[in-house]
Amino acid sequence: MTTTPAPTPARTIGGTTSTWSWHEGSFVPTSQARVPLTTQALQYGTGVFEGIRAYALPGGRELAVFRLHDHHRRLLRSCRLLRIDLPYDADDLARATVELLRRNAAAADTYIRPLAYKLSLLPGTRPGVGLAGVSDAVSVSTFLMGHYAPPGGLRCTLSSWRRPADGVLPVRAKVCGGYVNSALALDEARAAGMDDAILCNERGHIAEATTANVFAVFGNRLVTPAATADILEGVTRDTVRALAGDLGLVYEVRDVQRTELFLADEVFLTGTGLGIAPVVELAGRPIGDGVPGPVTRLVSEHYTALVRGELDDDRGWLTRVPLNPAPVQHSAEETS
Numbered sequence: 001m002t003t004t005p006a007p008t009p010a011r012t013i014g015g016t017t018s019t020w021s022w023h024e025g026s027f028v029p030t031s032q033a034r035v036p037l038t039t040q041a042l043q044y045g046t047g048v049f050e051g052i053r054a055y056a057l058p059g060g061r062e063l064a065v066f067r068l069h070d071h072h073r074r075l076l077r078s079c080r081l082l083r084i085d086l087p088y089d090a091d092d093l094a095r096a097t098v099e100l101l102r103r104n105a106a107a108a109d110t111y112i113r114p115l116a117y118k119l120s121l122l123p124g125t126r127p128g129v130g131l132a133g134v135s136d137a138v139s140v141s142t143f144l145m146g147h148y149a150p151p152g153g154l155r156c157t158l159s160s161w162r163r164p165a166d167g168v169l170p171v172r173a174k175v176c177g178g179y180v181n182s183a184l185a186l187d188e189a190r191a192a193g194m195d196d197a198i199l200c201n202e203r204g205h206i207a208e209a210t211t212a213n214v215f216a217v218f219g220n221r222l223v224t225p226a227a228t229a230d231i232l233e234g235v236t237r238d239t240v241r242a243l244a245g246d247l248g249l250v251y252e253v254r255d256v257q258r259t260e261l262f263l264a265d266e267v268f269l270t271g272t273g274l275g276i277a278p279v280v281e282l283a284g285r286p287i288g289d290g291v292p293g294p295v296t297r298l299v300s301e302h303y304t305a306l307v308r309g310e311l312d313d314d315r316g317w318l319t320r321v322p323l324n325p326a327p328v329q330h331s332a333e334e335t336s
């Protein structure tokens, strides 16, 4: 007789999946949120997604979602590129996200994953990898996920994989299929015993890491590749632009050459998942003194204070979500 192993909580993207998801307009138990095997996005990568973080505030009764509307606006821009036509605007998506967090009622750091995707051919559409004539769907799920960057800093490779050029694949949008490039680069880095990879673009200039933007620090200057370097224009990168102004640092956007990273005083990565993460080693060479540098630490401390609600939120970047003392019981398939 065989025994069925007890189900373990899903860890699809790194954190423990929360009980409820928002799926095609309804709040459903995550375990029941399904897509058909024939889903176009599953077959062809024709989906777009976002990564958003909600931070637990002191006291354990409130979450603060960081730049919620900016992320949903970027999701809708990515949708436009793939002709994904959702019946929601950024406010609707933000409201659904807040309600989802409230229902999941986790007073712990949470990662939010909106996903919009091509579903199935509409009647009368010719078969093929087209974008028009295909139905669209959207979901939001959440995961418990704390800080995961190694405390001593990241060791990175300079990847043998190149960031695709804009004329090949629009990395400026968060298109699911484009993340095969990130997956291959991260796999190569991990196989070499490293934490992450930094990729150059087809012109041989620095582009970005697998899921984060790159900054080189020279004195009080923060230098980062331009949007035209085949990068995703990160929300965290833009937050660093604002923090640089607050901290009296110079924010410089331009082409960055490989050699500059080796010669920089400091290098750090920025991303919703990673936060501000120092790079201490690149392709077997130490960056600066091989330890997190003072400018990176300064930016990182301010970023942490900002997202955790310890600084004035004069830019309105925090959406506070009060949590009930005990999780609310809901029946399945409740519509929003």
Ligand SMILES: Cc1ncc(COP(=O)(O)O)c(C=O)c1O
Pocket: 051, 182, 208, 209, 210, 211, 212, 213, 231, 232, 233, 234, 235, 236, 237, 270, 271, 272, 273
């Ligand atoms: C390829 C890539 N670049 C950069 C970033 C950083 O973007 P953000 O700061 O908006 O999370 C991400 C993460 O979403 C990413 O996947």
